Amino acid sequence: MSSLALMRWLEATPERYDAGMRLVTFGRVDRLHEALAAAVPEGARVLEVGCGTGAVTRRLVARGAQVTALDQSPEMLEQARRRLADAPGAPPAWLEQTAAEIDTLPEAAFDAVVMSLCLSEMSRDERSYVLRTALDRLRPGGSLLAADEVIARRPDRRILHALLRGPQWLLGWLIAGSVSQPVPDLAAEVAAAGYGVRRETRWLAGSLALVQAERVS
Amino acid sequence: MSALSALGGLVRDVLQTAFRLAPWPTATGLRVVGSPGPDSPVLLTANYDFTVRHVIRALRGCDVWLVVAPAKGINVWCAAGAGHLTTHQVVTALKTSGVADRVNHRDVILPQLAATGVEGLQVFRRARWRVRFGPVRAADIPDYLATGGVKSDAMRRVEFGLRDRLEMAAVWAAPVSLLVGGLTWVFRPVWALPLALLATILAVAVFLVYDQLPGPRQLLLGAGGALASVAVVAVAGGGLPALAAALLAPFALVALLTFDYAGSTPTEGSGGFDGQDWKIRLDPERCEGVYSCFEVCPEAVYEKHEGSRRVELAHDERCVRCGACVVQCPKDALFFEDGQGGRIEPATIRQFKLNLAGKRTVAVPPPPEEQKSA
Numbered sequence A: 001m002s003s004l005a006l007m008r009w010l011e012a013t014p015e016r017y018d019a020g021m022r023l024v025t026f027g028r029v030d031r032l033h034e035a036l037a038a039a040v041p042e043g044a045r046v047l048e049v050g051c052g053t054g055a056v057t058r059r060l061v062a063r064g065a066q067v068t069a070l071d072q073s074p075e076m077l078e079q080a081r082r083r084l085a086d087a088p089g090a091p092p093a094w095l096e097q098t099a100a101e102i103d104t105l106p107e108a109a110f111d112a113v114v115m116s117l118c119l120s121e122m123s124r125d126e127r128s129y130v131l132r133t134a135l136d137r138l139r140p141g142g143s144l145l146a147a148d149e150v151i152a153r154r155p156d157r158r159i160l161h162a163l164l165r166g167p168q169w170l171l172g173w174l175i176a177g178s179v180s181q182p183v184p185d186l187a188a189e190v191a192a193a194g195y196g197v198r199r200e201t202r203w204l205a206g207s208l209a210l211v212q213a214e215r216v217s
Numbered sequence B: 001m002s003a004l005s006a007l008g009g010l011v012r013d014v015l016q017t018a019f020r021l022a023p024w025p026t027a028t029g030l031r032v033v034g035s036p037g038p039d040s041p042v043l044l045t046a047n048y049d050f051t052v053r054h055v056i057r058a059l060r061g062c063d064v065w066l067v068v069a070p071a072k073g074i075n076v077w078c079a080a081g082a083g084h085l086t087t088h089q090v091v092t093a094l095k096t097s098g099v100a101d102r103v104n105h106r107d108v109i110l111p112q113l114a115a116t117g118v119e120g121l122q123v124f125r126r127a128r129w130r131v132r133f134g135p136v137r138a139a140d141i142p143d144y145l146a147t148g149g150v151k152s153d154a155m156r157r158v159e160f161g162l163r164d165r166l167e168m169a170a171v172w173a174a175p176v177s178l179l180v181g182g183l184t185w186v187f188r189p190v191w192a193l194p195l196a197l198l199a200t201i202l203a204v205a206v207f208l209v210y211d212q213l214p215g216p217r218q219l220l221l222g223a224g225g226a227l228a229s230v231a232v233v234a235v236a237g238g239g240l241p242a243l244a245a246a247l248l249a250p251f252a253l254v255a256l257l258t259f260d261y262a263g264s265t266p267t268e269g270s271g272g273f274d275g276q277d278w279k280i281r282l283d284p285e286r287c288e289g290v291y292s293c294f295e296v297c298p299e300a301v302y303e304k305h306e307g308s309r310r311v312e313l314a315h316d317e318r319c320v321r322c323g324a325c326v327v328q329c330p331k332d333a334l335f336f337e338d339g340q341g342g343r344i345e346p347a348t349i350r351q352f353k354l355n356l357a358g359k360r361t362v363a364v365p366p367p368p369e370e371q372k373s374a
Helices: A004-011 A013-024 A028-038 A055-062 A074-084 A099-104 A124-137 A155-176 A186-192 B002-018 B049-058 B076-082 B087-096 B112-116 B120-127 B138-146 B162-187 B189-212 B217-236 B240-257 B292-296 B324-328 B346-358 B369-373
Strands: A045-049 A066-071 A093-096 A110-116 A138-149 A196-203 A208-214 B029-033 B042-046 B064-069 B107-110 B130-133 B279-282 B302-305 B310-313 B334-337
Touching (some): A028 A196, A045 A124, A055 A066, A055 A074, A074 A093, A124 A138, A186 A196, A186 A208, B087 B107, B087 B120, B112 B292, B189 B217, B279 B310, B292 B324, B324 B334
Parallel strands (some): A045 A066, B042 B064
Antiparallel strands (some): A196 A208, B279 B334, B302 B310
8 A cells, every 4th residue: 555654644644733834834823813813703603614623713712703614634623623622612513524515505604704724725726616605605795714825926025935935845744744835816816706805914925815805795 | 749748757757656655746627538528437536646647648549537636646545545535535626626517427437446535425425426436447447438337357456466566666766775875875985876776676676575475574585685795795805894784784674675565565454554453344234235345345355145135255364454345335334343353333434544544643432332232
């Protein structure tokens, strides 16, 4: 079958995932999670796509949100469940599903959709489908909060990012077991899916973006 | 242009064979092979560049839609076993690739070895596509399609012939030779090339003869290698330190090359899992002769009994514990039994795949109460 060494790296990922993300983002991932959660109105009905180990979920629940959190990895969900076991607030509804399967959720049933660092793990086709499908899950006026790795706009920052990318890629693969391609222009893809983009915030020399958008009609 | 792309293909073949232990992702989504129409078959595979290129090559002359599913750039069997090619990735690919708009049917053919990770029934429930598991090898797909989906016994079996053995030898020889040669280069440049060569020769020997050797296999092969390299050093007049190194190096290399030999072959279950003492078990009361186990077993463990509409575990000694039969059985008639007689339920295998076999990320859930008391 396969090499044991490779399998070990691949499969031991959920515990390492958080540490790995912190390392490859130079610790900015925590600030990103704070900003994401703060942008969600208190008590909102939230759909979180790709909840991973529940780092954002925990912050959302602490703000009184009713969260439907989905992830395709049973191991990640297991970590998230454990992390939120004693958290105050309404326990989230956990779904073992892929992002593309949000088409089975009711339409206009959420005040906010949160996607943290999951769009960059998808192909362009998948992103387009997931963003369009998520739009229909939002009530009119509901908001999308999408955060991900992007390509910096300024040339000097692109060069800096390219230099950091190699070691980052290796670290990401070894520690988090996941390697992602940055989304070229997250805000543009969100707009192309039919949202009204309200705001874009960037960190890490312009390579990490938080896009806040809205279902206009 | 075509000569250039052929050269590119060759370079990629060599690199991807030598460094197969690393992922080689390729773009996911829909590929058009030939001139397919709305009635043409839909095939699906993992986004492992080597596989996708070879499937397309094997399909020359066929008109099919090929859906490339996200599997982290890992080959089908490993991805399915490690939980990277599961129902989720298949559902994602079927929903987002746009293939549903191109065809007027909902039948998708998956590689047989995906059956370890992908639940056919779940794909239907979640995406309304019917899954059939096709042949193990891409080369058999044209025949399989031409006969309207008849799978011969040979198409179902995983082989470990000369070619496969040499391929696996290359997979291990490349990184090990580079590592050993590179490290030696730093300290003793003269020894770098001979040692790298020794690693390559031993890798080939491991994959050609190792499973034929009587025990203790590692020791025998190491001793053979040591004898040969000592002779070479003696003839070359290398002196005492060189002789000592020639005596020790083959044993170290054989240990390095065989530490997961079983897991690198399709004929033995990986030695690194706690599940190596697991036995496949059949609950004959539950079996209703659906024969999905028969269809997906790569080792021909099962025999059909048409009269009684049951299967029989005729060759369980051949089982490599890939779990495909357990995952696919719609009647939950198959399960694993561990060394202590404990039962590992199909639901557990389906959820955690081979992760569970290694107990690396999750603990084996305790059996339900009623089974404990039964």
